[in-house]
Amino acid sequence: MAEGTGELAGQVALVTGAGSGIGEAIARALAASGASVAVTDVDLAAAENVAASLPGGAAFELDVTSAVSARGAVAAAESALGPLDILCNNAGVSTMNRIEDLSEREWDFNFDVNAKGVFLVTQAAIKGMIGRGRGCIVNTASMAGKKAVPLLAHYAASKWACIGFTKSAAVEFGPHGIRVNCVCPGYVRTSMQERELAWEAELRGMTAEAVAAEYIRLTPLSRMETPEDVARVVHWLCTPAAGFVTGAAIDVTGGANLT
Numbered sequence: 533m534a535e536g537t538g539e540l541a542g543q544v545a546l547v548t549g550a551g552s553g554i555g556e557a558i559a560r561a562l563a564a565s566g567a568s569v570a571v572t573d574v575d576l577a578a579a580e581n582v583a584a585s586l587p588g589g590a591a592f593e594l595d596v597t598s599a600v601s602a603r604g605a606v607a608a609a610e611s612a613l614g615p616l617d618i619l620c621n622n623a624g625v626s627t628m629n630r631i632e633d634l635s636e637r638e639w640d641f642n643f644d645v646n647a648k649g650v651f652l653v654t655q656a657a658i659k660g661m662i663g664r665g666r667g668c669i670v671n672t673a674s675m676a677g678k679k680a681v682p683l684l685a686h687y688a689a690s691k692w693a694c695i696g697f698t699k700s701a702a703v704e705f706g707p708h709g710i711r712v713n714c715v716c717p718g719y720v721r722t723s724m725q726e727r728e729l730a731w732e733a734e735l736r737g738m739t740a741e742a743v744a745a746e747y748i749r750l751t752p753l754s755r756m757e758t759p760e761d762v763a764r765v766v767h768w769l770c771t772p773a774a775g776f777v778t779g780a781a782i783d784v785t786g787g788a789n790l791t
């Protein structure tokens with residue numbers, strides 16, 4: 533789709549963690565729909581790589597664990613592309629461990645990016661959105677934010693926090709015309725999953741291939757999820773078709789959250 537002709541023509545979006553995986557797919561989907569996209573990541577080279585291939589894309593360094601970085605990137609993106617209509621808080625990290633072996637450092641790492649990061653970037657963008665009386669925020673949570681996940685208790689807790697923040701923000705910002713939702717993906721084939729397959733294989737004494745086969749067995753739609761499966765739903769949440777949807781935590785899992 534050419535720049536400026538899709539459903540999101542004229543809109544400006546900022547996506548965090550957009551240098552790879554689900555964030556990259558979200559940036560591509562929004563750009564294909566006509567939005568100008570600020571492709572942000574703690575890894576600037578990765579963001580630049582993605583932005584270079586997008587119509588209306590521009591790259592900015594943004595470490596979501598830093599309020600200074602969040603404010604700086606939002607200001608830079610708005611001065612380059614215009615006021616933000618859409619914010620996708622997608623950046624996330626994981627580690628895998630049994631609770632008895634989990635370090636405080638691992639706990640903080642997961643919470644700093646997956647929970648505090650969503651707060652900090654939202655706060656950096658929200659005053660402008662409130663002033664304009666409109667905006668759309670979509671956070672990437674996880675099915676781990678709604679269920680028990682052994683070996684990922686710290687990650688799951690950070691994603692439960694993300695969903696709690698999403699719902700609370702939807703209530704606070706609704707009167708300002710700002711919708712806040714999140715998506716809850718299942719087993720998505722990305723570099724994060726590659727790392728998790730190796731960790732889980734080691735912790736459970738299996739091969740990574742056997743763990744991957746188990747993920748597919750646990751997914752009623754019987755295949756691994758793709759970043760594009762998630763990005764299509766994020767895109768929909770940003771369109772007028774979802775204009776009365778707020779505070780939702782939408783399962784995009786192929787049914788894996790049910791097993």
Ligand SMILES: NC(=O)c1ccc[n+]([C@@H]2O[C@H](COP(=O)([O-])OP(=O)(O)OC[C@H]3O[C@@H](n4cnc5c(N)ncnc54)[C@H](O)[C@@H]3O)[C@@H](O)[C@H]2O)c1
Pocket residue numbers: 548549550551552553554555572573574575578594595596597622623624625645672673674675716717718719720721722723724725
């Ligand atoms: N892959 C899955 O199976 C899966 C499932 C459910 C939810 N998720 C969530 O989806 C989101 C994207 O994950 P992914 O699978 O694409 O992972 P990924 O590792 O492929 O991509 C994550 C991106 O975030 C960036 N990032 C890491 N720390 C950052 C920070 N402090 N500030 C800014 N950017 C940072 C990385 O550089 C990377 O480009 C995460 O929130 C993750 O928790 C993933």
